[in-house]
Amino acid sequence: MGGVSVVQQQPWWKTSVVYQIYPRSFMDSNGDGIGDIPGILMKLDYLEKLGIDVIWLSPVYDSPNDDNGYDIRDYRTIHEEFGTMEDLETLIEEAKKRGIRIVMDLVVNHTSDEHVWFTESKSPESPYRNYYIWKQGNPPNNWGSVFSGSAWERTEEDWHYLHLFSRKQPDLNWRHEPLRQDIYDMMTYWLNKGIGGFRMDVINFISKHPELPDGIVHEGSSFGDGSPYFMNGPEIHTYLQEMHEQVLSHYDILTVGEMPGATTEDALLYTKPERNELNMVFTFEHMDLDSGPGGKWNFTQLHLPDLKRNLEKWQLALAHEGWNSLYWNNHDQPRIVSRFGNDKEYREHSAKMLALVLHGLKGTPYIYQGEELGMTNIQLPDISHYKDIETINMYNERLAAGEEPESILKRIYVKGRDNARTPMQWTSDGGFTTGTPWLAQNPNTATINADQAINDPDSIFAFYQQLIRLRKQLPMFTEGSFELLLPDDEALFIYKRTLGSTVWYIVANFTEETHHIKRTSISMPGSGYEIILANTQPTETSDGFELKPYDAFILSFEKGEGQ
Numbered sequence: 001m002g003g004v005s006v007v008q009q010q011p012w013w014k015t016s017v018v019y020q021i022y023p024r025s026f027m028d029s030n031g032d033g034i035g036d037i038p039g040i041l042m043k044l045d046y047l048e049k050l051g052i053d054v055i056w057l058s059p060v061y062d063s064p065n066d067d068n069g070y071d072i073r074d075y076r077t078i079h080e081e082f083g084t085m086e087d088l089e090t091l092i093e094e095a096k097k098r099g100i101r102i103v104m105d106l107v108v109n110h111t112s113d114e115h116v117w118f119t120e121s122k123s124p125e126s127p128y129r130n131y132y133i134w135k136q137g138n139p140p141n142n143w144g145s146v147f148s149g150s151a152w153e154r155t156e157e158d159w160h161y162l163h164l165f166s167r168k169q170p171d172l173n174w175r176h177e178p179l180r181q182d183i184y185d186m187m188t189y190w191l192n193k194g195i196g197g198f199r200m201d202v203i204n205f206i207s208k209h210p211e212l213p214d215g216i217v218h219e220g221s222s223f224g225d226g227s228p229y230f231m232n233g234p235e236i237h238t239y240l241q242e243m244h245e246q247v248l249s250h251y252d253i254l255t256v257g258e259m260p261g262a263t264t265e266d267a268l269l270y271t272k273p274e275r276n277e278l279n280m281v282f283t284f285e286h287m288d289l290d291s292g293p294g295g296k297w298n299f300t301q302l303h304l305p306d307l308k309r310n311l312e313k314w315q316l317a318l319a320h321e322g323w324n325s326l327y328w329n330n331h332d333q334p335r336i337v338s339r340f341g342n343d344k345e346y347r348e349h350s351a352k353m354l355a356l357v358l359h360g361l362k363g364t365p366y367i368y369q370g371e372e373l374g375m376t377n378i379q380l381p382d383i384s385h386y387k388d389i390e391t392i393n394m395y396n397e398r399l400a401a402g403e404e405p406e407s408i409l410k411r412i413y414v415k416g417r418d419n420a421r422t423p424m425q426w427t428s429d430g431g432f433t434t435g436t437p438w439l440a441q442n443p444n445t446a447t448i449n450a451d452q453a454i455n456d457p458d459s460i461f462a463f464y465q466q467l468i469r470l471r472k473q474l475p476m477f478t479e480g481s482f483e484l485l486l487p488d489d490e491a492l493f494i495y496k497r498t499l500g501s502t503v504w505y506i507v508a509n510f511t512e513e514t515h516h517i518k519r520t521s522i523s524m525p526g527s528g529y530e531i532i533l534a535n536t537q538p539t540e541t542s543d544g545f546e547l548k549p550y551d552a553f554i555l556s557f558e559k560g561e562g563q
């Protein structure tokens with residue numbers, strides 16, 4: 001096979017595949033309807049079988065669950081719903097036996113309002129006062145919260161505190177050095193337990209513009225957009241370098257910063273190794289391409305050339321310095337097969353196509369639980385079934401503004417975060433819990449489930465297994481250069497990877513129509529290829545290939561042969 005040799009001499013996080021677990025929805029061991037750590041332990045063999053190297057665990061810390069754990073009450077305690085610290089230590093140990101590292105979610109832009117720092121901080125004389133951003137009198141600016149309404153909450157004493165997310169998620173004041181030291185101590189505490197790194201929640205929000213200027217009020221909004229003043233703020237690199245020096249540099253770990261609004265220029269600053277900040281960032285740009293003006297709830301149809309150009313931009317910008325993360329899904333995004341694929345007739349085929357296109361890129365791939373099964377979005381009958389604070393707040397806000405419930409529900413069906421959060425589909429009758437799940441199980445678990453998938457050599461699961469295995473064997477995935485072909489084609493996504501004398505053509509049909517591709521249009525050799533992976537045997541024609549709906553494959557050629 002062209003280019004066979006085992007990937008080596010790279011930091012482990014460059015050759016790894018990460019699997020994200022949203023613990024609440026993964027596996028419930030005790031029948032209370034909520035996933036837990038012992039449940040994850042029960043499924044480690046499944047993950048080992050899939051072949052992943054790293055688990056990113058969404059928050060399991062003590063929390064009042066206003067935002068499902070992204071509102072932390074105590075960074076050093078495990079939420080009782082999820083188990084105990086001992087359970088977590090067992091998880092770290094058991095995962096390690098299977099060659100899997102555990103990456104923890106680090107949520108330090110904000111805490112819960114029930115965190116003791118905040119309850120203390122309510123008193124103006126408290127030594128914790130400066131741990132948060134308090135202002136006396138009227139709100140100092142017009143910023144809106146990401147979860148609707150104002151970003152400022154008034155307290156009885158006529159003070160306001162900043163919360164970029166819910167009012168139960170007050171923002172921490174990173175300008176205050178003692179706060180930073182407390183965070184670094186907490187990080188060290190976790191690293192000393194042997195974890196494999198951190199996924200850092202909205203970490204590029206931690207440095208706010210000191211003057212807190214008003215934001216522009218976009219059409220249709222009652223609040224100002226503060227993002228230019230808190231995304232990638234003035235001190236962000238100083239803080240990350242300090243964190244690196246004091247904490248991160250002492251461990252061999254994976255660090256990934258969740259960074260809405262980070263450009264490729266920003267990403268380079270965050271990830272160039274010599275700058276001593278992070279390993280990689282999560283970009284949002286490709287996830288925003290189907291958002292219209294006014295944000296994600298005003299969605300539009302994805303225009304494929306936009307996606308291709310965007311991924312190309314990231315591939316090229318971080319080709320030689322810095323590093324990319326690759327993802328389609330997480331707990332905040334709708335299911336990719338329902339979004340960019342086809343979750344009906346071509347569900348399996350399009351899910352494999354999407355996997356191939358993403359994993360074929362250079363970077364560290366992230367799989368979100370259920371993606372490997374081709375889990376789909378869900379449509380619940382009315383708002384009372386939804387649990388996500390962002391969804392519920394948006395619903396109430398639009399309802400108050402006069403929008404019809406049916407119209408708002410349609411937005412939720414396409415973009416709501418609960419699409420990603422329905423319980424993992426283990427068996428034909430669910431298999432997630434013996435009780436009542438905290439969020440409705442998708443009824444299509446009858447046909448889409450792990451039980452079925454692991455026994456089917458042709459399943460989406462099996463396809464992910466192959467992609468992961470190949471990544472371990474072929475340095476092309478991590479080292480090959482990238483070139484986008486036919487950028488303006490509205491149906492086909494074709495790119496080339498090159499390493500030494502080996503050239504790959506990664507070819508995918510993003511539509512439910514059949515398309516043809518002429519070899520000459522992409523300078524593809526006429527013969528002598530090898531199929532590295534395909535979701536169907538490629539159909540050759542006299543001058544190229546016929547691509548049926550969602551067909552995708554990787555062809556490998558050796559330069560100088562078969563031309």
Ligand code: NOJ
Nearest residue numbers: 067070107165201202332
């Ligand atoms: C990003 C997380 O992924 C999301 O789930 C959460 O609501 C916000 N940050 C606030 O922590």
